[in-house]
Amino acid sequence: MLNIERYNIILELIEKRKNIKLNEIVEELNISEATARRDLNYLEQEGKIKRVHGGAILVETQEESLDYKKLINYTEKNIIGKKAADLIKNGDIVFLDAGSTTECIVKHLFDKKNLKVVTNGFTHIPELVKLGIETYLLGGKIKMCTGAVVGATAMFTLKNYNFDIVFIGANAVDENGYSTPDPEEVLVKSEAVKRGKKVYFLCDRTKFNKKAFINFATLADGILLTNGDIPENIKKKMEE
Known part of the structure; x- marks a missing residue:
């Protein structure tokens, strides 16, 4: 699976659930814990998510009317x-x-x-x-x-x-x-x-x-x- 594909899947999961645990990413995507950590670090650097202990949460960047x-x-x-x-x-x-x-x-x-x-x-x-x-x-x-x-x-x-x-x-x-x-x-x-x-x-x-x-x-x-x-x-x- 390409990096960009993993990023999109992780973002979709977090948008649905508002938060996700590291072990859930490992199980859902069938990847190593090290790869999951790297993916979360990348998405945080891009401002898409916020890393928290044991996983990540969605960053609210847009405001509704x-x-x-x-x-x-x-x-x-x-x-x-x-x-x-x-x-x-x-x-x-x-x-x-x-x-x-x-x-x-x-x-x-x-x-x-x-x-x-x-x-x-x-x-x-x-x-x-x-x-x-x-x-x-x-x-x-x-x-x-x-x-x-x-x-x-x-x-x-x-x-x-x-x-x-x-x-x-x-x-x-x-x-x-x-x-x-x-x-x-x-x-x-x-x-x-x-x-x-x-x-x-x-x-x-x-x-x-x-x-x-x-x-x-x-x-x-x-x-x-x-x-x-x-x-x-x-x-x-x-x-x-």
């Missing part, structure tokens, strides 16, 4: 959104990250009083205004696919604010922390984490044990808010 994200796991995201809204007190100064899960928080703010909300989520604005909430939109570059305001301008604007509570979305979370595909979005997320008295990361179960391009926070930087059980490896790391 916000419209698509809204259709995925809506019920779970709405549950997380309600949990997040319940943590907000009257009079709080809140940062709401852009994203489909954080957007689910907004609809549950109807009974909150005297809030100030700062956001980089362009699509959050109509509902916040409709609810009569004092709202501030960060300036900067707008991502066409998600409506998130990102980049250095947004980051520097954030430095002027201090928040009672911060809600951050993530594309992926594993033992090493939270990650996202977009370097410009990292600037905003990482700065927002620094500005909050309390910080919550919102992740549904599909984000667990995945890794996107760049990490922007560790597990110790805030509290993971989800709707189900946290995987044991992540929970163990949190308890360290």
Whole structure:
């Protein structure tokens, strides 16, 4: 079997399963462990996968549109959104990250009083205004696919604010922390984490044990808010 054929088969397996063990590659392709290691090293160098102990995981390099994200796991995201809204007190100064899960928080703010909300989520604005909430939109570059305001301008604007509570979305979370595909979005997320008295990361179960391009926070930087059980490896790391 040619090298390129093995690479394609390995990538197809990882794309289907999101992760793969070294011994699975050896068995599936009937190759030696040394060859499997070389193949994984090559694919990691090409930016296709991320090596982890005993195997590899898929690197999330592309980001779906916000419209698509809204259709995925809506019920779970709405549950997380309600949990997040319940943590907000009257009079709080809140940062709401852009994203489909954080957007689910907004609809549950109807009974909150005297809030100030700062956001980089362009699509959050109509509902916040409709609810009569004092709202501030960060300036900067707008991502066409998600409506998130990102980049250095947004980051520097954030430095002027201090928040009672911060809600951050993530594309992926594993033992090493939270990650996202977009370097410009990292600037905003990482700065927002620094500005909050309390910080919550919102992740549904599909984000667990995945890794996107760049990490922007560790597990110790805030509290993971989800709707189900946290995987044991992540929970163990949190308890360290």
